[in-house]
Amino acid sequence: MIRDQPVAIVGAGIAGLSAALSFAHKGIPAEIFEQTSVLSEAGAGLQLSPNATRILTKLGLLPQLESVWTEPQAINLVSGTSLRAIASVPSGEFARERWASPYGVLHRADLQKTLLDAVAANSLCRLHLGAEIDDASQHVIAGMIGSEPRLVVGADGVWSKVRKRIEGAGKAIFSGSIAWRFTLGEAEAPAFFGTTKVTAFLGNGSHLVVYPLQPARSFNVVAITSGADPGDSWNRTLPSKTSRQRLLEAFSGWHPQIVELLRQAVEPTIWPLYEVSAGAWNRGDEVILIGDAAHAMMPFAAQGAAMAIEDAFELASYVANRKPLTAFVDHRKKRVARVRSRGAFNRFAYHARGPVRLGRDLVLSLRRPESLAADFDWLYGYEPKD
Numbered sequence: 319m320i321r322d323q324p325v326a327i328v329g330a331g332i333a334g335l336s337a338a339l340s341f342a343h344k345g346i347p348a349e350i351f352e353q354t355s356v357l358s359e360a361g362a363g364l365q366l367s368p369n370a371t372r373i374l375t376k377l378g379l380l381p382q383l384e385s386v387w388t389e390p391q392a393i394n395l396v397s398g399t400s401l402r403a404i405a406s407v408p409s410g411e412f413a414r415e416r417w418a419s420p421y422g423v424l425h426r427a428d429l430q431k432t433l434l435d436a437v438a439a440n441s442l443c444r445l446h447l448g449a450e451i452d453d454a455s456q457h458v459i460a461g462m463i464g465s466e467p468r469l470v471v472g473a474d475g476v477w478s479k480v481r482k483r484i485e486g487a488g489k490a491i492f493s494g495s496i497a498w499r500f501t502l503g504e505a506e507a508p509a510f511f512g513t514t515k516v517t518a519f520l521g522n523g524s525h526l527v528v529y530p531l532q533p534a535r536s537f538n539v540v541a542i543t544s545g546a547d548p549g550d551s552w553n554r555t556l557p558s559k560t561s562r563q564r565l566l567e568a569f570s571g572w573h574p575q576i577v578e579l580l581r582q583a584v585e586p587t588i589w590p591l592y593e594v595s596a597g598a599w600n601r602g603d604e605v606i607l608i609g610d611a612a613h614a615m616m617p618f619a620a621q622g623a624a625m626a627i628e629d630a631f632e633l634a635s636y637v638a639n640r641k642p643l644t645a646f647v648d649h650r651k652k653r654v655a656r657v658r659s660r661g662a663f664n665r666f667a668y669h670a671r672g673p674v675r676l677g678r679d680l681v682l683s684l685r686r687p688e689s690l691a692a693d694f695d696w697l698y699g700y701e702p703k704d
């Protein structure tokens with residue numbers, strides 16, 4: 319490959335921006351095409367686990383992230399009905415020591431701004447806003463940038479158009495679950511939310527994840543329930559009383575303070591959860607999918623963005639080291655499959671009912687926090703290929 323020949327990246331989400339910075343880190347220029355003319359992230363948060371922050375640190379972004387995120391002291395599992403503690407995985411300093419990288423929670427817009435500022439400051443990255451790519455073929459992109467790209471990277475999310483260029487690629491499939499997302503000011507939040515922890519409240523068929531967002535002094539709240547597919551749109555504002563009724567039904571029997579805050583929540587945004595099924599990720603060495611375009615997954619392990627960041631960084635390493643894309647795909651598919659099965663396990667455990675739930679609580683209560691943390695060594699301690 320000619321060193322100056324750019325890669326073309328379709329999509330400037332977490333995957334696309336991380337990919338541009340990762341290629342630039344290897345001295346490879348990147349042209350990024352984003353359909354929207356102003357990048358804005360919906361009002362919601364993101365957990366960045368140590369496997370993701372290790373890479374963002376390698377890309378030089380840690381100081382910026384540290385100024386906008388919170389490092390929770392623990393990730394807690396709590397009963398959604400009684401508020402009894404079920405299990406706790408230590409984080410904060412413990413995460414920095416055990417997994418040699420921090421665990422942070424932040425507003426998505428803050429991560430996006432950090433990535434965007436770094437892209438804007440990097441002379442090897444060029445961002446084209448308002449540039450929707452309908453046909454990601456080499457010659458169409460060559461017409462836009464004046465030379466044939468070395469590689470087209472489809473980082474265009476769950477509804478990827480680049481995916482259409484790949485024979486045997488997976489498909490977006492509704493998962494049967496819906497996420498309801500909103501933020502809550504510290505003053506309106508119940509004291510048990512706590513400003514120094516991530517809490518997953520668990521109940522029959524639903525769960526609720528809460529964590530603090532700084533510097534806004536608010537909480538990110540995500541409720542996950544089963545539900546019907548409201549259509550092929552990804553992000554919707556709660557449209558009617560019926561929808562709120564459905565949310566309240568899913569949480570009936572939960573602790574009264576949780577039910578009340580769901581009743582009062584201002585305009586939760588509904589996110590029907592889609593996954594991308596298994597399939598091909600590349601077309602020869604010309605086109606590759608990363609992030610949600612390749613493997614959108616359920617948020618039960620909070621790893622979708624982390625996998626996008628890992629994909630981005632490792633792709634740049636494979637390309638810089640002139641390895642074939644099939645080797646990248648084989649390597650990443652194994653990792654993503656393991657993360658997906660962890661998510662499927664969490665889905666089963668978080669939403670357990672009856673005797674399974676009692677068994678879960680008993681098993682977890684017998685385990686010490688450090689032993690629970692050890693379960694995450696393979697995930698959070700991951701050292702990406704550089």
Ligand SMILES: Cc1cc2nc3c(=O)[nH]c(=O)nc-3n(C[C@H](O)[C@H](O)[C@H](O)COP(=O)(O)OP(=O)(O)OC[C@H]3O[C@@H](n4cnc5c(N)ncnc54)[C@H](O)[C@@H]3O)c2cc1C
Pocket residue numbers: 328329330331332333334351352353354363364365366449450451452473474475476477478479497499540589591608609610611614615617620621622623624625626
């Ligand atoms: C409720 C919920 C909670 C989550 N929590 C976490 C968490 O805590 N931690 C975590 O790691 N992950 C989490 N995730 C997953 C994470 O949000 C996603 O995996 C991640 O944002 C995917 O990033 P992406 O860049 O691949 O895709 P996207 O964010 O979808 O970005 C795709 C970009 O491509 C652009 N685009 C699309 N089509 C075109 C086109 N034709 N031409 C040009 N541009 C185009 C879009 O405008 C967009 O900017 C969560 C997901 C959900 C739903």
